[in-house]
Amino acid sequence: MSHVRSQPSAGTPAPEPSAAGDGPEGDPPAPGGRSLRGLVGWTVLGTLVPGLGLIVAGRRTAGRIVLGGAVLALLAGAAFVLWGDPVQAAARTVVSPDRLLVVAVLLGVLAVAWTALVVLTYAALRRPVVLTRTGRTLTIGLVAVLALLGIVPAAKGASYALVARDTVRSVFTSGEAALSSGARRPAAAAADPWADVPRVNVLLIGSDAGHGREGTRPDTLVVASIDTATGDTVLFSLPRNLQRVPFPRGSRAAAAFPHGFYCINPQNGVNTDCLLNSVWTWAENNPQYYPGVSHPGLTATVQAVEQVLGLNIDDYVLVDLKGFIVFVDAIGGIRVDVPERLPIGGSVEDPVPRYGWIEPGRNKLLDGWHALWFARSRWSTNDYDRMRRQRCVIAAVTRQADPQNVGLNFDTIARAAKDNISTDISVQDLDAWVTVGLRVKQARVRSLPFTDDVIDTAHPDIAKVHSLVQRALAPARTSTPRTPAPTPSASSGSSTPPPTVTRAPSTPVDVDQVC
Secondary structure: OOOOOOOOOOOOOOOOOOOOOOOOOOOOOOOOOOOHHHHHHHHHHHHHOOOHHHHHOOOHHHHHHHHHHHHHHHHHHHHHHHHOOHHHHHHHHHOOHHHHHHHHHHHHHHHHHHHHHHHHHHHHHHOOOOOOHHHHHHHHHHHHHHHHHHHHHHHHHHHHHHHHHHHHHHHOEOOOOOOOOOOOOOOOOOOOOOOOOOEEEEEEEEEOOOOOOOOOOEEEEEEEEEEOOOOOEEEEEEOOOOOOEOOOOOOHHHHHOOOOEOOOOOOOOOOOOOOHHHHHHHHHHOHHHOOOOOOHHHHHHHHHHHHHHOOOOOEEEEEEHHHHHHHHHHOOOEEEEEOOOEEOOOOOOOOOOOOOEEOOEEEEEEOHHHHHHHHHOOOOOOHHHHHHHHHHHHHHHHHHOOHHHHHHOHHHHHHHHHHHEEEOOEHHHHHHHHHHHHHHHOOOEEEEEOOOOOOOOOOOOHHHHHHHHHHHHOOOOOOOOOOOOOOEOOOOOOEOOOOOOOOOOOOOEEHHHOO
């Protein structure tokens, strides 16, 4: 007797196919041979290789267009990396508000296109596949995850671009403001914007203005004099306690202090209030000496530095020390050699380390707060030791800033820059500054601090300072002094160590040799 397979009666629903893994055979194959497993695999592969999923789903024309576009974009990117200059392009983009806005918009478009590709690929592959409720949930979740893989980084990148744009527009000026009529500006539209500016001098000011401090007192004054053709740079560090600083001839300040900025404190009978780092506060408190000037403290400080060094200051960059702490923390700290125990807090009048000590050691890792105190600690040593440590910190930050950490903490760094950095460099000139900055990165950077080994800070010989500055800026000699060959010892046959070559304190040295 033959067995006849029973058929479901009319009105009785057919059993729903089981999801993959629900039974020994999984999902039954869909028309065209695709199942849940194939749908998942081709959706993922079609996302990683744009257009491939559409081709498999039968949308060959659309798939080939998408795949061809992706291949062309990949080849163009590879060619740019191999034969272009991605570092310079990135630098020029970061300093341009217009380019940053374009980047943000393009990343938004990319996020939308990515999401559309994922959804359309899934929809095309999904059509012939019969899914259970569980299968539908799993595949929709997969589509959401794949979409987020494109949306999240694009959104983060767009956010970075907009934050950078806001920072650039806030920190840099929008006009052609200059510190003085003699300030030189690059020709932004020229092939070499610095062709007519052989040297540019930038005053770097580290300010200790903050809660509980009266006015702005520059804690660090360094002039970076840059050869714009080669990038060779000399850093001139001025001590905060420099006395008898001259003012421009014929100015009201010069008439008030004909023998330089100097005054006797009646309480102790010495000059403690009329030092170089006090010029800013004095000018802010006496604006009548600078009529029509919106920032008399900055103007007076710049003029004082110009008179001391005999250089025209073209631009300034002022960094509040709170911003320094944030930046050092964002790059993971810096490593420096601490030669001796340094107090944190206190003063000459109250020599008590209020917040402990920085212990000595080689290659010590310091966070932003400790790095700041390493550079600022003074009462247990002196101003000149502190100037040396400040140059060590500058060198350490320059060498050790990790691009990965900077990228991961870009939001924090950008917001700190917005709140703690000011400059008169124009947005329109930033492309030109990228050009000279890349030259400096590949060039020699030397340093000449005007310590008490070089000048008498209480009675400075300004003419001597001018002479030392011009000598330091002269083209460096390409030849190096020959070291005498060691002379064999008659008694032991051992060689005599070669004589130690020392430099005069008034000779600039490479920044890397400072520490």
